[in-house]
Amino acid sequence: MARWAHYINKNGHFQRNDLFFRESVIECSLKQQHVILSLIYRLRMRIELQEKGIFAMYSFQNDYSEGAHPNILRALETINYHQNNSYGLDEHSDNARELIQEALEDYSVDIHFIAGGTLTNLTFISHILRPYEAVLSADTGHINTHETGAIESTGHKVFSIPTEDGKLTPDFIRPVLKLHENEHWVEPRLVYISTPTEVGTVYTKEELETLYAFCKRHDLYLYMDGARLSMAMAAEETHLTFPDLPNLCDAFYIGGTKVGAMFGEALVIVKEEFKDHFRFNMKQHGAILAKGWMMGVQFEELFRDGLYLELGRKGVAMAQILKEVFEKTGIPLLAPAPTNQVFPILPDALAEAVNERFLTTFQCKPDKDHTCLRFCTSWATNEEAVRDFASEFEDLAAKFNR
Numbered sequence: 001m002a003r004w005a006h007y008i009n010k011n012g013h014f015q016r017n018d019l020f021f022r023e024s025v026i027e028c029s030l031k032q033q034h035v036i037l038s039l040i041y042r043l044r045m046r047i048e049l050q051e052k053g054i055f056a057m058y059s060f061q062n063d064y065s066e067g068a069h070p071n072i073l074r075a076l077e078t079i080n081y082h083q084n085n086s087y088g089l090d091e092h093s094d095n096a097r098e099l100i101q102e103a104l105e106d107y108s109v110d111i112h113f114i115a116g117g118t119l120t121n122l123t124f125i126s127h128i129l130r131p132y133e134a135v136l137s138a139d140t141g142h143i144n145t146h147e148t149g150a151i152e153s154t155g156h157k158v159f160s161i162p163t164e165d166g167k168l169t170p171d172f173i174r175p176v177l178k179l180h181e182n183e184h185w186v187e188p189r190l191v192y193i194s195t196p197t198e199v200g201t202v203y204t205k206e207e208l209e210t211l212y213a214f215c216k217r218h219d220l221y222l223y224m225d226g227a228r229l230s231m232a233m234a235a236e237e238t239h240l241t242f243p244d245l246p247n248l249c250d251a252f253y254i255g256g257t258k259v260g261a262m263f264g265e266a267l268v269i270v271k272e273e274f275k276d277h278f279r280f281n282m283k284q285h286g287a288i289l290a291k292g293w294m295m296g297v298q299f300e301e302l303f304r305d306g307l308y309l310e311l312g313r314k315g316v317a318m319a320q321i322l323k324e325v326f327e328k329t330g331i332p333l334l335a336p337a338p339t340n341q342v343f344p345i346l347p348d349a350l351a352e353a354v355n356e357r358f359l360t361t362f363q364c365k366p367d368k369d370h371t372c373l374r375f376c377t378s379w380a381t382n383e384e385a386v387r388d389f390a391s392e393f394e395d396l397a398a399k400f401n402r
Contacts, residue, residue, distance in 0.1 A: 066380040088293070093293060104245060113289075123282055130189075133187050140198040140199055141192055142194060159188065188220065208240075226255050228258050234339070235316060250271040264299065315340035360374060
C-alpha cells in the first residue's frame with residue numbers, strides 16, 4: 001500500500017493525479033483513506049497485469065463473488081413458469097420455514113426471509129427498540145462499520161465497544177450499563193453480536209450461554225447476526241448445533257447470501273414480544289419482496305439433506321489450507337482463524353507481491369511496515385486455486401525472508 005501513499009497529501013486530501021484521477025481532490029477521513037487506498041491498489045494491480053497480458057486473478061476478496069449453488073439454480077429453473085403467491089406467503093416459503101423449524105427443533109419461532117444482511121439488521125433492530133433505546137456492539141461489528149449508519153438513521157445510538165477479538169463478554173458490557181443508569185442517558189437495550197465476527201473469531205456455545213444469561217439478568221436483548229452462521233457451526237470449537245440457537249439469543253438470522261444462495265437471509269424471531277406486526281415494519285423498510293418465493297425456494301434447497309452445513313464446511317476447509325501455509329511460513333495472524341476468513345499480517349513488500357497475483361481485501365495497517373490482508377473463501381472456492389496460492393506463497397515468503 002505504501003507505493004500509493006502519495007495519493008494522500010499532507011492535508012488529508014486524496015489527490016487524483018494519474019491517468020484515472022486528474023482533476024479532483026476528495027476530502028476523506030483516515031478510515032476512508034484506507035478504503036480508497038485499497039481500491040486504488042487493486043485497480044492499479046489489475047491494469048499492470050493487463051499490460052503484461054494477464055487478464056484474471058483468483059479472488060479471495062469475499063464469500064459472495066459467485067452466484068448460487070447448482071441445486072438452487074435447478075430448483076429455480078424448475079419452477080420458473082409456475083405461478084406463486086407473492087410477498088413471501090407462498091408454499092415454497094412456508095415449506096422453507098418448516099424445514100428451518102425442524103432443524104431448530106422449535107416450531108414456535110417466527111421466520112421471515114429478507115434479501116440482505118444490512119436490511120435484516122435495520123428492519124429487526126428498528127422494530128424492537130423504543131426511541132430512547134440503544135444498541136451495544138463491538139467496535140468491529142458490522143452495524144458499526146459497514147452499514148452506513150443504518151441503525152443510527154432510525155434514531156438509535158450504537159455504542160462501539162473496543163475489543164481485540166471482535167467478541168463481546170459481560171466484562172465489556174458492565175461499564176456501559178454502569179454509565180447509563182438514569183433517564184439523562186439513552187438506555188442500552190440490545191446487545192448485537194455476530195458469529196463469526198468481522199475478524200474471523202467465533203463464539204463457543206459456552207460463551208453464548210454466559211452472555212445470554214447476563215443479558216437476561218440485566219434486561220437486555222441479545223441478537224445474533226448470522227451472515228456466516230454456517231461457517232461458525234463448521235468450526236470445531238463452537239460446539240453449536242441448530243437446536244441450540246433458539247436457547248442462546250432472542251433472535252438471530254441464518255445467512256444465505258454468503259452460503260450458497262443467490263441472495264437472502266432467514267430471520268428467526270424467538271422472543272414472543274418481537275413477533276407482533278413485524279411484517280408491517282418489513283413493508284415500511286422495503287424488506288418484503290413481491291417475488292418472495294425466490295428466497296423460499298433457495299432456503300428449501302439449503303435446508304434439504306444438510307446442504308447448508310455442508311457448504312459451510314467447504315468454505316472453512318479451504319480457509320484452513322491458507323491458514324496452514326501462513327503458519328508454516330511464520331506469518332502471524334490478526335486473530336485466530338477457525339472459519340473462512342484469515343487475516344495474515346505481511347511485510348508491505350510481501351503483501352504487494354501477493355496482490356500482484358491474487359485479489360484480497362485490505363484490512364488494516366498494524367504498523368508502518370506491515371499490511372494485514374483478508375483472505376476469504378466460500379462454498380465455491382476452487383481447491384486447486386487455493387493450493388496454487390499456497391505453493392506460490394511459500395516461494396514468495398522465502399524470497400522476502402532472505
